[in-house]
Amino acid sequence: MQTVTSTEASSENAAVSARADAFVADLQEWLRIPSISADPGHHDDVARSAAWLAERLRAEGWPQVEVWDDTDALPAVFASWPAADPAAPTVLVYGHHDVQPADLADGWSFAPFEPEVVGEELRGRGASDDKGHLAMVRLGVAAHLAATGADGPAVHLKLLAEGEEESGSAHLGSLLAAHRDALACDAIVVTDTGMVDRDAPTVCTGMRGMVDTEIVFRGASVDLHSGQFGGAVPNPATELARLVAALHDDQGRVQVPGFYDDVRLPADAERAAWAALPFDEPAWLAKSAAGAQATAGEAGWSTYERLWARPTAEVNGLHGGYGGPGHKTIVPHSATAKLTFRLVADQDPARVLDGIRAFVDAHTPPGITAELIAGGPGVPPLICDVDSTLVTTIREAMGAALGAEVLPAREGGSGPEALLSTELAAPLAFLGVMLPSDRIHAPDERAVLPLLLAGAEATAHLWRLLGERGV
């Protein structure tokens, strides 16, 4: 394996440092646009965000920049910058410029769309996920060009900034299909990712898939008076609670038939790398910044293994009957559970959904009618080849920028990455510096600025190294 020489590293580092102040000011401007894709009231802002990004990319020298609004997808931005050497590999960077909703009432301690620098942190919705990371990539390209002194990058660079990742990427398939030629590439690098800890730099090598479902239990056609009927007819809320309670055994194993049949266990080397990561439970709970009081889960697996390599069944919402102040003496006519199942390699969403259907059938008692609503075809799990040049070079580039060894890790979340890799028929890897303490998808999102700068330096190394090595 080649290594990054200190001369090259420091010129890329210097190029990033010289641009740091401008980088922060520029990112703050972008963060002031509340590009919330889940809220139709903010779709104009998603379009403004796309226009803003396209304008910046042009100003930064990208020869081809387009806003794509020719499908049902919210506006996406595409840019490409060919390498001088036609034989260089083509790398597509994927990220998204839309953000999660952010309502002050959810518990923000600062205005989500008035970004402020406090110490090392930039605070605001999108500071980390994912505008901060797309800005990091732009800074990395500038640093790469400054360090090499060339007119263009060492690889053919392409950039795709999606506009509706945070609302589920419902139209990403159409977008990819409509622009398959423009997006053709030899490798995909996803920025929408992070590390285990600031002191334990890692590169993500897999994400969980997902099946989402809603289960509705119905009893009577209206709420019944619990004095007149309570104890003599089935209660849909009680019965649904029993179904939910039956989802796991006392070892935390999911009881959906066949759920574990296709699960691929992580390789010994990977498990050993995860075991080498620092894990201090109180610190992990504290860093979650959410006050979780304890770990829990499937017996026989560590917290990282539970999150990265084990499938789960999670109740996202449970609602039935009266929820207002005081009490109302009813037998509710219905109750609903929203459940998401996280999948790992090599589980198949369609097969898991069949199992869920059988589970619901088996747990629907007499007097209750069950409805199972699947929220779409599901997201397949994604797993990277940890031994590929792409992944090992990313580890090397990040290691040079961060001054520390970068271990493989995974993410427990689910994203459109599996679709990208499949549709564009290219290997995919991750490079991002989000931290658990960034509070993405939660109130008080923030990014650690020195990490975004190091991430920019890492991408600058990466383009140069991949130009030399191929992918």
Added chain:
Amino acid sequence: MQTVTSTEASSENAAVSARADAFVADLQEWLRIPSISADPGHHDDVARSAAWLAERLRAEGWPQVEVWDDTDALPAVFASWPAADPAAPTVLVYGHHDVQPADLADGWSFAPFEPEVVGEELRGRGASDDKGHLAMVRLGVAAHLAATGADGPAVHLKLLAEGEEESGSAHLGSLLAAHRDALACDAIVVTDTGMVDRDAPTVCTGMRGMVDTEIVFRGASVDLHSGQFGGAVPNPATELARLVAALHDDQGRVQVPGFYDDVRLPADAERAAWAALPFDEPAWLAKSAAGAQATAGEAGWSTYERLWARPTAEVNGLHGGYGGPGHKTIVPHSATAKLTFRLVADQDPARVLDGIRAFVDAHTPPGITAELIAGGPGVPPLICDVDSTLVTTIREAMGAALGAEVLPAREGGSGPEALLSTELAAPLAFLGVMLPSDRIHAPDERAVLPLLLAGAEATAHLWRLLGERGV
């Protein structure tokens, strides 16, 4: 036992019949006042309803009529009409003039406060519960006086129409304490009650008590991303579902410690009477008018026994996490269950609550903080002496009016009756003709007019018979 002679019965019957049309028109006028005590926006209407009733009672000849608004209770109406014979017993009739909320959006097929006669039915909120029954009592007094030709009733009659029964009678204790002397009586007859079936006339001889509670399970301080945390921290919604599932064993027995310790089993004669009542499960489910699909409950007991003589634990509401459209991949930070426990003689609400507290403690897993909120001191169960003159005379009077044997039964609901009996230190019995198909507390409430008229005749008999026999 004396029996009602046919001459007397028919003169009371004739007196009721002669007043039937006026009765319906008068009741319709009252039902147009939406006296919803649970809604502060309708408290003016509760006051209007009280004033309307007081005005009518005065017009009907009651010598003493008062609107009581001197406590925190919503306006109640009190009236008294002494018997000619000072030695006659004093009977207090209890009912309420407030009504349940009625929102068209809940599924009404007619306007709740624009009462209409359709065939034998009077349709509108309060037509049965309880304005219809208080009107029935007023008609019964008029018929009693017409049949006997006397200036006053055969017993000292008192009437109390409460103004906030449907919102929990929170201030009934203060009301009774403030007016203890005025309310002094030898017996209490409650109108807010019904029968098992039109073809199976019954008199209520007991009601269940109640303890209401809210259990809150809290995990993290905010919702967590289920990709980042799902499967590795406790999920309050899942854990609360497990607690709810553990509330009953597979025989439907409530698992709260000590729950059955004080339960008094019904007497063999009472169980035999209940077994003699017609019970056709499909018909019962259909008559519930609510589309319940099956019976269910504690093993080893009939439906009537489950409702009347067995205590229950019922989930009235279960809420946690996301409930909007689509899905949201969170581990909810909290979940709440609203539970009511129905009690039977001789359970003590305070002792049951202690058991619930122990149950919640035992079912709170690590990483979850539980809060148990009790909704007040609870309602003790009420049981009548089925062999008393009061109860046997009510059965006789109803039997004469309905032309059928009237069997003892109970109600599964809970009301302020136990408080009335205790505070006024008088025996209490029930006389009412509500049917399960009246849809009280539900959309499309209605009353069966021939039954209200028969109920009026029954009360007319009752005053005469109690005047002869005492209570």
